[in-house]
Amino acid sequence: MTGRLDEKLTRLLGTRSGAALEKMGLVTADDLLRHYPRRYAEPxxxxxxxxxxxxxxxxxxxxxxxxxxxxxxxxxxxxxxxxxxxxxxxxxxxxxxxxxxxxxxxxxxxxxxxxxxxxxxxxxxxxxxxxxxxxxxxxxxxxxxxxxxxxxxxKPMPIYPATAAVPTWRLQRAVRTVLDPLTEDDVPDPVPAEVRASAGLPTRLEALRAVHAPATAAEWRAGQHRLRFEEAFVLQAALAQRRAAAAQEDATARPPRPAEDPGLLARFDASLPFTLTAGQRAVGDEVARDLARPRPMQRLLQGDVGSGKTVVALRAMLQVVDAGGQAALLAPTEVLAAQHARTLRTLLGPLAEGGLLGGAEDGTRVALLTGSLPAAARKQALLQAASGEAGIVVGTHALLSEHVQFADLGLVVVDEQHRFGVEQRDALRAKGRVAPHLLVMTATPIPRTVAMTVFGDLEVSSLTEVPAQRAGISTHVVPADNPRWMERTWQRVREEVDAGHRAYVVCPRIHPDEEQGAGPAAGKVKAAEFDDEVPEFLDGDAEERAPLRAVLEVAEELRATPALAGLEVGVLHGQMPPGEKDAAMAAFSAGASQVLVSTTVIEVGVDVPEATVMVVFDADRFGLSQLHQLRGRVGRGSAPGLCLLVSTAQPGTPAAARVEALAETTDGFRLAQLDLELRNEGDVLGAAQSGRTSSLRLLRVVKDADLIEQARRAALPLVEADPGLSDHPLLAAAIAAQLDPEKEEFLERA
The missing domain is CATH 2.40.50.140 (Nucleic acid-binding proteins)
Known part of the structure; x- marks a missing residue:
């Protein structure tokens, strides 16, 4: 946008007033007019x-x-x-x-x-x-x-988000000083006239006047509705552009091998010791059809904890390898990357030992590439990727390095998409000779409205069934201040271990010796104090709180707990050297340690079927989706799982509601919707795109689902008819200014 809205507030309001507003991040007239009232004092x-x-x-x-x-x-x-x-x-x-x-x-x-x-x-x-x-x-x-x-x-009085230096009425006066002289020509409208007419919406200037200087409550509500629609419309148009751009790219078709010439995929299917669920088969067919087309697949695979996403992704990778290509699996942490490599090798068996003694003659190799690999192992993995010897390459951000080359990259699988920005995702895709196919996986079930708002450039497939061989998980809340309940907690852990099983104990911090405050900031110690998997603290409802429990102190306490006498207590956290992390996981997997005290580094993907019980300290300080992910680490074998949530939350608080909700259901889709309703949506929708201010000021994903759908219906045909938006320059400018599509990171870590 150019013109009056780009004028600096220091020029429009004077240096002193403009400087005070600049401290609030309000630099231009447009910034100020987008600083919407928080609420209205009605007459x-x-x-x-x-x-x-x-x-x-x-x-x-x-x-x-x-x-x-x-x-x-x-x-x-x-x-x-x-x-x-x-x-x-x-x-x-x-x-x-x-x-x-x-x-x-x-x-x-x-x-x-x-x-x-x-x-x-x-x-x-x-x-x-x-x-x-x-x-x-x-x-x-x-x-x-x-x-x-x-x-x-x-008249209703706008009450603005304010500071001590700039109270609400000074903001109101500043807004009126800037707004009152503006004409329609001064306020570019990214919503085209035909879209406004069909939706019965006012112009942008009319909406700004209704929001900032309403004569009635109905007026400001109508103004907000129009501005919400604009936010949704600009976002949906940006996502539609990404889809359109992907549809124009060339990709190498990777069709399945015919039945008379079976390859790795057919041999893998024949070797599976279990039957695929109906959902796995249906989603697998969708993915197979996408891979067979000469246009890059853009698909999001979401599934609840334990729904079998890994097998679906592996079958897609094998289809690509059968067609002469390679697949790369990008994981957010080294622990998860190593876990994926182990899981894929175990599932494939001899098929992952191509060229090795005892391996399948027409098998392939699974290479692991992470930043901390020893030089010799790294060199071998790089050679296997570049030569094509490894049909499947698993890695962390290290895969994005310019030194990593592929012989023929045909498929990129991104695990836990919300930890990677679009730019990182595209950096890996750029390593193909032509655009590789893309399969994005997330174990955090995404409500329909979030998927529509955040992943609108991807086709969405959902796995809702849990494989029949999986046992259920029961969840109970344990009051932290009840000694008898805590004593019984460790007795239950001992009972599970004595039955041949293993136990996780999860803590939010690593070290116990950092000072903490109370209230919303409690637990926010030095960044280095937390793991590389920083827990999400949602304790705005907190009063004075006990210090957060830490891995190192809890491990010592458990070693001295009579109920656990004679058991080996292991430790795992993100500050450990990679070799020590691998050793800790290997010892736990093998049963050399029966209790593993860990941070949330185990949250995603870690798969130890013998683990049947999990104790989560300070459970009330985590979000629902993260608790659900943690809980999914137990009950992954044939024995039932048990999750004990140790909580300090007072009854009736939002924190207590979160842990109680988790105890009542294991339905991840229901919990994801509830999580969205209970928490600040700013935690779900990315707030900062490349340092820019978020365009989503008024839009609320839960409340505005119908409006988002309406905006999507309006944006899709417009972009289909005019993908470059050459006939809609104001909309193109709004997308460039608001969303910065090259670097947008819509979904923050959840």
Whole structure:
């Protein structure tokens, strides 16, 4: 966008005001107009005083009940004590001065009966909440005549996300200074006129006026609706462009081998000791058809924990190898990459030992390439990839290195897509002579609206069944402050181990010796203190909390716990050298250690069928999806699984609701939807694209599902008819400015 909206606020509002707004990230007129009100104070609807929290910076709409000036008791000076009310609760406003005369200006304005918006930080004095030296503006107080004051007081008042330096009414004045002179020509509209007409939407300028200066509540709601649609529409158009661009690329068709000439895939299917589920067969057929086309497959494979995604992906890789190509599997961590390599070799058996003594004559090789491989092993893996000897290459970000070459890369499988940006994904795809096929996997079930909003450039396949040989998992919440329950927890662990099984114990931290605060910031110690798999803390509802449990201290405690006497307690976390990590996992897999105390590094993909019990400390501090992933590490064999969630959450809090929800269901799709409803959507939709401000200010994935669908229906035919958007330059400019498609990372780590 160019023109009036690109003008700097320092020029439009003056250097001082513009500089204050710049500290809030508001640099241009467009930035300011996209700084939408957080809420609206409706006429006559005062702020509920009971909702004010200590330490919070607030803007409250209230009525003055009383105001008195008196000398200070213990030192020189005077104070003005004002009490404001919402009709039920009370809030004190305190102003100090060296002498009473300096307070007369406030006293003259703050007379009983006047209504205003008062901004400040809530503190407490003698048990009462108060604001000290608050900023304020009186409703109708800046309007010259009485009729205008009455009119102003009858309108909804926008309340903006503000700071102590720039209170809400200063933002309101700044917005009006910038907005009022604008014309339709000054405000480019990325939503084409024909789309607006069919959807019955106002122009962008009309919507901005409705949102920032509404005459009625219906007006600002209509304005927000239009701006939400715009956000959804620009996003869907960007995703449609990616799909269209992929559809124009050439790819090498990799059809299945005919029945009369069976290859690796047919031999693998014949060797499977279990029957594929109906879902695995159906999704496998979809993938096989995609691979057989001369256009690159772009497919997302999502499945709940234990639904058998790995087998589906392996069958796709074997189809490509049968057709003369190679497949690369990109995993987010070294632990998971090594796990995948082991799993693929185990599943393939002799078929993964092509050229080796005892291997299948027409088999292939599975190479592992990670950043920490010893030089000799790395050189061998690079040669196997470059020569084509390895039909399947598994690795971490190391696969993206310019030194990694493939003989004929035909398929890229990306595990846990939300840990890789589009740019990283494309860097691996660029290693093919032509665009390789792409299969993206995620074990975090994605609600339909998120898939539509985030993965709109991919076809989506879902596995909803769990293989018949899998046993169920039971989940229970254990109160951390109940000694008898904790004692029974370790007895259950011992019972499982005595039955030949193994146990995970998960902690959010590695080291116990870092100071922690309380409340929302609790647990946020030095970045290095956490694992490379940083847990997601969702403790905005926390009051004073006990310190987060740490791997190293818990391991020592368990070694001294009578119920676990004689057991080997292993340790695993992301700061361990790769060799030690591998050794810890190998010891646990083999049964040399029966209890593994770990961070969330085991969250995804780690597969030890003998593990039947998991204890998660501080479970109430994690998100639902992450807890569900952790729980999926047990019950992967024929024996039933048990997950014990140790929680400090008080009943009735959102944190307690999360762990209780997990205990009630193992349906990952249901939990994913509930997780989205319980948590801040900013955690789900990426906030920062290459340092730019997110375009999604108003859109809410759960609430706005129908609107997103409507925007998708409007965007698809438009992009199909005009893929380069040459006839829609304003939409193309909005995509470039808002989304930066080359570097967008829609889904943050979840």
């Amino acid at each position: 006559g609807q005062l702020t509920d005083m009971a909702q004010l929290a200590l330490g919070e910076h607030v803007s409250v709409l209230a009525r003055v009940a009383e105001a008195t000036v008196r000398p200070m008791r213990n030192r020189q000076g005077a104070l003005l004590q004002v009490v404001v009310t919402d009709g039920r609760g009370r809030l004190s406003l305190t102003f100090f001065a060296r002498h009473p005369g300096a307070l007369r200006g406030h006293e003259a304005k703050l007379v009983p009966g006047r209504t205003g918006v008062f901004s400040g930080t809530v503190s407490a004095y003698r048990g009462e909440r108060q604001l000290t030296h608050p900023d304020y503006v009186l409703v109708g107080g800046d309007v010259e005549d009485a009729d205008a004051a009455v009119d102003e007081a009858s």
